[in-house]
């Protein structure tokens with residue numbers, strides 16, 4: 153079953169370049185009542201955002217990913233304590249030229265943000281405060297969970313960002329820090345754990361409950377969210 157698709161609550165034009173993922177059916181169970189959470193994955197180009205999201209949603213390492221243009225969507229439904237939770241993951245473009253027309257869409261009605269850097273690229277780590285600032289400029293509220301992920305830990309000899317520096321930055325923002333590798337098979341469960349941590353935090357938040365959403369109630373929700381965004385003061 154193809155899982156890379158346009159989210160149910162997003163009707164604007166989007167761009168997707170990578171081929172659809174295949175997901176085994178055990179991942180894809182949606183009960184009558186499923187809470188849906190939108191998570192955006194942000195960071196410099198080439199840090200591994202596509203590979204991380206593919207690893208979580210598709211279970212494998214994506215060889216030869218193409219640069220993301222605009223955004224790619226992936227999703228995975230989890231059963232947490234008997235409740236069905238769908239994580240709708242927006243894999244955003246790192247290259248400015250591929251993202252500028254989409255930025256407003258990334259941040260609209262987001263439930264959680266993952267900031268990714270590459271542990272072998274100091275510059276990608278130094279960009280993190282800029283990504284955090286962009287997020288703030290787009291009115292993402294302080295209660296929206298944010299986490300920081302250092303990717304490519306398998307490249308031990310090429311590491312440029314020490315864990316201590318990353319932990320220091322994460323602490324200064326009060327974000328949890330994870331270091332992992334989308335490539336290393338042994339890290340697969342750790343990648344899952346990162347998303348699961350977020351899922352559990354989101355689960356305890358105010359529910360957004362959709363009963364097998366119809367187009368009309370999605371439209372209604374969408375208009376409501378637009379109105380909320382329009383009243384933002386920043």
Ligand SMILES: Nc1nc2c(ncn2[C@@H]2O[C@H](COP(=O)(O)OP(=O)(O)OP(=O)(O)O)[C@@H](O)[C@H]2O)c(=O)[nH]1
Pocket residue numbers: 195196197198199200201202203204214215216217218219220221244245246247303304305306307332333334335336
């Ligand atoms: N060694 C190693 N390489 C990785 C890892 N994750 C991604 N890569 C490689 O890093 C390169 C970029 O990966 P992407 O996932 O496309 O990076 P991205 O952040 O989505 O890039 P944009 O789409 O341009 O924003 C590719 O060559 C991947 O094979 C990892 O954990 N370890």
